[in-house]
Amino acid sequence: MPSTINEYFQLMPFLIIGIGIILSVVIEISSKSSKEILPWFSIILFFATALYSITNISEHAVLFGGMVEVGGKPAIFNFIFNLGAMLVVMSSIGYLKKYGTYFGEYYILIQSSVLGMMVMAGSKDILMIFLGLELMSICFYVLAGINRNKLGANEAAMKYFLLGSFTTGFIVYGIALIYGTTGTTSIQNLIDNFGEYSSNIIFVTGLILFLIGFSFKIAAVPFHMWVPDVYQGSATTVTGLMSTTGKTAAFSVLIIMLTSIFTLNSANIFKPYFSAIAVLSMFFGSIVAISQNNLKRMLAYSSISHAGYMAVGLAAANSYSISGIIFYLAAYAFMNIGAFSVISIIEGENDSRTDINVYAGLNSKNPVLAAFMALFMFALAGIPPMAGFFGKYYVFVGAIESNLTWLAILGVISSMISVYFYLRVIVFMYFKDAEENFEIEVAPYSLSSVVISGVLVLMFGLFPDMLLRLITAVVSL
Amino acid sequence: MKIDLILFFLLAGIAVVTSILVITRRNAIISAVFLVLNFFALAGLYLLLNAQFISVVQIIVYAGAIMVLFLFVLMLLRTDNESPILSDKRPLKYFAILISVFVFVQIAYLLFAGKPSRNITPDEAASINSGTIQAIGKELYTNYIIPFEVAGFLLLAATIGALVLAKKKFE
Amino acid sequence: MSILEIIVISLIKILLVVIVMLTTVAYLVYFERKISAWAQNRIGPNRVGFHGLLQPFADVFKLLLKEDIVPDAANRPLHTLAPFIALFVSFATYAVIPFGPSVNIFGYDIKLVVADVNIGILYVLALTSLGVYGITFAGWSSGSKYSLLGGVRSSAQMISYEVSMGFSIAGVLLLSESLRPIDIVNAQHGWMWNAIVQPIGFITFVVSAFAETNRLPFDLPEAEPELVGGYHTEYSSFKFAGFFLAEYANMIIASCLIVTLYLGGWQNPLVDISGLTGTVATLLYVASFLFKVAFMLFFFIWVRWSIPRFRYDQLMNLGWKVMFPLALVNIIWVAALIMIFNL
Numbered sequence: 001m002p003s004t005i006n007e008y009f010q011l012m013p014f015l016i017i018g019i020g021i022i023l024s025v026v027i028e029i030s031s032k033s034s035k036e037i038l039p040w041f042s043i044i045l046f047f048a049t050a051l052y053s054i055t056n057i058s059e060h061a062v063l064f065g066g067m068v069e070v071g072g073k074p075a076i077f078n079f080i081f082n083l084g085a086m087l088v089v090m091s092s093i094g095y096l097k098k099y100g101t102y103f104g105e106y107y108i109l110i111q112s113s114v115l116g117m118m119v120m121a122g123s124k125d126i127l128m129i130f131l132g133l134e135l136m137s138i139c140f141y142v143l144a145g146i147n148r149n150k151l152g153a154n155e156a157a158m159k160y161f162l163l164g165s166f167t168t169g170f171i172v173y174g175i176a177l178i179y180g181t182t183g184t185t186s187i188q189n190l191i192d193n194f195g196e197y198s199s200n201i202i203f204v205t206g207l208i209l210f211l212i213g214f215s216f217k218i219a220a221v222p223f224h225m226w227v228p229d230v231y232q233g234s235a236t237t238v239t240g241l242m243s244t245t246g247k248t249a250a251f252s253v254l255i256i257m258l259t260s261i262f263t264l265n266s267a268n269i270f271k272p273y274f275s276a277i278a279v280l281s282m283f284f285g286s287i288v289a290i291s292q293n294n295l296k297r298m299l300a301y302s303s304i305s306h307a308g309y310m311a312v313g314l315a316a317a318n319s320y321s322i323s324g325i326i327f328y329l330a331a332y333a334f335m336n337i338g339a340f341s342v343i344s345i346i347e348g349e350n351d352s353r354t355d356i357n358v359y360a361g362l363n364s365k366n367p368v369l370a371a372f373m374a375l376f377m378f379a380l381a382g383i384p385p386m387a388g389f390f391g392k393y394y395v396f397v398g399a400i401e402s403n404l405t406w407l408a409i410l411g412v413i414s415s416m417i418s419v420y421f422y423l424r425v426i427v428f429m430y431f432k433d434a435e436e437n438f439e440i441e442v443a444p445y446s447l448s449s450v451v452i453s454g455v456l457v458l459m460f461g462l463f464p465d466m467l468l469r470l471i472t473a474v475v476s477l
Numbered sequence: 478m479k480i481d482l483i484l485f486f487l488l489a490g491i492a493v494v495t496s497i498l499v500i501t502r503r504n505a506i507i508s509a510v511f512l513v514l515n516f517f518a519l520a521g522l523y524l525l526l527n528a529q530f531i532s533v534v535q536i537i538v539y540a541g542a543i544m545v546l547f548l549f550v551l552m553l554l555r556t557d558n559e560s561p562i563l564s565d566k567r568p569l570k571y572f573a574i575l576i577s578v579f580v581f582v583q584i585a586y587l588l589f590a591g592k593p594s595r596n597i598t599p600d601e602a603a604s605i606n607s608g609t610i611q612a613i614g615k616e617l618y619t620n621y622i623i624p625f626e627v628a629g630f631l632l633l634a635a636t637i638g639a640l641v642l643a644k645k646k647f648e
Numbered sequence: 649m650s651i652l653e654i655i656v657i658s659l660i661k662i663l664l665v666v667i668v669m670l671t672t673v674a675y676l677v678y679f680e681r682k683i684s685a686w687a688q689n690r691i692g693p694n695r696v697g698f699h700g701l702l703q704p705f706a707d708v709f710k711l712l713l714k715e716d717i718v719p720d721a722a723n724r725p726l727h728t729l730a731p732f733i734a735l736f737v738s739f740a741t742y743a744v745i746p747f748g749p750s751v752n753i754f755g756y757d758i759k760l761v762v763a764d765v766n767i768g769i770l771y772v773l774a775l776t777s778l779g780v781y782g783i784t785f786a787g788w789s790s791g792s793k794y795s796l797l798g799g800v801r802s803s804a805q806m807i808s809y810e811v812s813m814g815f816s817i818a819g820v821l822l823l824s825e826s827l828r829p830i831d832i833v834n835a836q837h838g839w840m841w842n843a844i845v846q847p848i849g850f851i852t853f854v855v856s857a858f859a860e861t862n863r864l865p866f867d868l869p870e871a872e873p874e875l876v877g878g879y880h881t882e883y884s885s886f887k888f889a890g891f892f893l894a895e896y897a898n899m900i901i902a903s904c905l906i907v908t909l910y911l912g913g914w915q916n917p918l919v920d921i922s923g924l925t926g927t928v929a930t931l932l933y934v935a936s937f938l939f940k941v942a943f944m945l946f947f948f949i950w951v952r953w954s955i956p957r958f959r960y961d962q963l964m965n966l967g968w969k970v971m972f973p974l975a976l977v978n979i980i981w982v983a984a985l986i987m988i989f990n991l
Binding site: 018021025063064065067068105106108109112113115116119125127128131132134135138139141142145146148180201202205 | 583586587620621622623624626627628630631633634635637638640641642
């Protein structure tokens with residue numbers, strides 16, 4: 001059917017970023033000082049989109065004949081993506097000079113990846129999911145290896161690319177089977193006729209392949225093998241982006257696809273699958289993280305275990321646990337970006353100073369950074385009243401509602417294990433003496449990124465109702 | 478026998494034989510040559526299914542662009558010095574066989590036991606119409622305009638990414 | 649018409665086209681030598697036959713009688729296959745070129761085109777994209793570094809220029825609203841020739857056509873000073889003749905395409921005005937087509953002997969930074985024309 005101009009105006013968040021990308025390319029081509037202009041341009045773009053999304057959350061609509069959804073859940077996700085990307089860009093300005101990749105294309109790629117995530121979160125058609133996923137992933141492959149002179153970055157990019165293409169294979173195959181059996185790619189159609197389709201084994205195979213593909217993307221065990229190397233090898237700011245907004249985008253797709261299960265109250269046929277990957281990821285991530293001395297690698301394993309907690313919510317699959325996941329994703333995004341921003345400030349040239357020993361005595365060197373790092377670690381550990389606590393709390397309550405009490409108990413045990421390695425960082429910072437002396441150059445933008453993340457984490461922790469009310473209002477849409 | 482049936486068996490035969498040759502040749506370039514031939518047979522099969530556009534695009538994109546780039550790389554790499562990967566790595570071979578069997582079982586199931594797709598229509602005129610370039614163009618620019626635009630951004634991002642990875646030096 | 653009649657008529661058309669093609673190719677070589685002589689103030693071939701008119705046949709016999717040498721390092725099957733691919737591609741393209749309107753002979757209404765396909769232009773693009781295989785295979789299978797470099801160069805060059813070629817054609821298709829060559833010709837009725845309506849597209853297409861046919865100033869794949877002979881360094885005898893033939897056949901097909909897409913095909917406004925109908929008019933239309941093609945061929949040769957070869961980076965820069973944006977500008981121009989004048 002013909003689309004109207006009005007429909008295009010409702011696509012405003014996409015338009016802002018899309019036109020922004022094209023303008024950025026033009027700036028990059030035409031201006032010598034593009035690398036000074038582009039970060040600010042990106043910050044403005046991301047901020048505008050985030051602001052627009054969060055203020056227009058109630059204008060829920062499905063546009064272009066059931067292709068894209070705006071307002072509602074996508075608006076919340078867009079808020080997370082854009083604010084997260086904005087913070088990452090802020091901490092990149094100082095970091096990239098140190099890292100040796102000081103050029104404008106970096107920001108264009110970040111913008112493109114955010115557009116991909118927004119497409120994923122807003123899609124009402126499997127085709128859109130796939131395109132968004134590829135847009136995001138291709139940008140991430142390049143961003144991971146953005147510094148070609150570093151062996152670690154090359155390794156990260158190569159591993160990420162190979163595993164990512166493998167994953168894409170799963171997803172495309174799944175999509176092909178789904179389309180082959182149903183004759184449609186519309187998610188609305190899948191939701192409406194789910195009961196009928198799910199009796200077809202080929203359809204279920206397709207859906208499982210699709211879920212396996214996205215399990216790779218959310219970094220759940222046993223599909224996690226790429227995570228530690230990629231997160232450690234990539235530029236720290238890029239890792240911050242991949243581990244938070246990238247994960248959020250993958251979860252947004254899972255939530256969209258599985259809406260059918262809890263809106264129709266039909267039996268959740270994927271409960272065993274998600275329970276299994278939830279238990280495996282929680283424990284594997286928490287236990288392996290204990291023995292890590294490299295902070296980036298530790299956060300990579302922590303990211304695996306967080307994917308496990310969120311998967312608990314998918315196994316529960318009631319509207320309570322889904323709101324919990326979205327809240328958790330928002331909280332996790334800002335605490336993780338904050339933590340990675342701190343790491344990017346401390347990190348020296350040539351990937352040095354990412355070890356936990358470096359953080360010994362940080363409090364005496366830079367009390368502000370130490371305080372914020374402690375805040376993020378507490379939040380990641382899920383200690384009340386930080387944002388991380390409420391994320392886990394809502395998810396576990398949702399699990400109990402769906403008679404998955406055992407899963408909730410295992411989750412609590414696992415988070416108790418994980419407290420050890422988060423607190424270890426704090427112990428190093430406050431109760432140990434510095435081993436080596438080095439100057440910390442704190443760029444003002446990076447610091448403001450840390451501060452903003454800290455404020456958001458505190459805000460979500462102290463007033464969780466504010467965000468949760470927004471989420472519960474839209475989750476049933 | 479009807480002429481399209483003869484053509485079908487001819488093209489299907491070529492497709493099967495060439496695809497076997499692709500995986501059994503030692504020389505990677507010869508494999509690539511047979512793959513090109515395989516694409517031709519597939520294009521012919523698409524044509525028999527009244528999918529003109531897909532058929533021509535199969536040749537232009539796969540045979541004409543992608544395989545040329547493949548050859549380009551293979552020619553410059555001198556692959557003949559490298560030992561065949563499958564004979565060195567046994568588990569990989571079994572894994573490949575496993576995947577092939579899985580796909581085969583699945584296709585067999587689809588053909589003999591699965592329900593037909595919901596869109597299958599016995600109306601031949603409709604199927605001819607839906608395969609024309611006009612019909613595809615109309616769909617792309619109306620119902621699928623948003624995926625089309627997103628695909629444009631995808632290509633832009635991929636181009637910029639390739640540039641970042643390949644550019645000699647940044648000022 | 650019964651199947652048998654269709655087959656017979658098609659066979660006659662194919663035979664006619666192939667014979668015309670082969671003789672044209674043979675004499676094109678002669679004319680190239682004559683024109684180059686004229687451009688360089690020489691006399692050119694004048695020994696065999698009247699003013700050297702039998703020279704092409706002498707050349708062909710010479711090549712046929714030579715020894716066929718295949719280098720030791722060559723991959724024999726591909727080395728043999730390569731010239732045939734090149735020949736096949738250039739000859740197969742003629743199938744969709746219309747050289748006149750319908751004609752009525754012995755009660756049969758015959759279209760003056762071998763195959764009237766509704767995706768004719770896509771067919772041409774598909775075949776041109778395959779043309780690169782002949783040269784690439786020739787380059788690789790010879791087992792010589794000069795050949796390989798020539799082959800690699802040609803694939804890069806042809807892929808690059810295919811893009812702007814395809815985009816130039818998009819402008820034509822916007823106006824004709826069809827991919828059928830006959831419809832495209834009919835859409836250029838009167839003086840509505842695409843070369844006049846969309847001059848930018850015409851220029852980008854002609855330049856891309858030069859690059860696709862590997863003619864000077866874009867004959868990098870066989871640049872003698874750097875690559876000895878490029879992809880056909882290691883070819884001799886009949887296989888060399890194959891490449892030689894293919895190059896000139898490509899030139900003819902490029903000219904035919906330019907005429908069909910941009911110069912109104914067989915259309916001739918003067919014949920329209922004169923009010924002639926029937927067979928006479930048809931013959932005049934065919935004559936106009938042939939005249940236009942002959943002019944384009946002369947243009948090809950003329951350019952070859954006037955402009956020096958590009959350097960490789962210049963060639964790539966021209967392709968991607970000039971021709972490609974220009975082709976896009978052309979599409980916008982045509983779209984604007986359609987919007988304003990409701991064409």
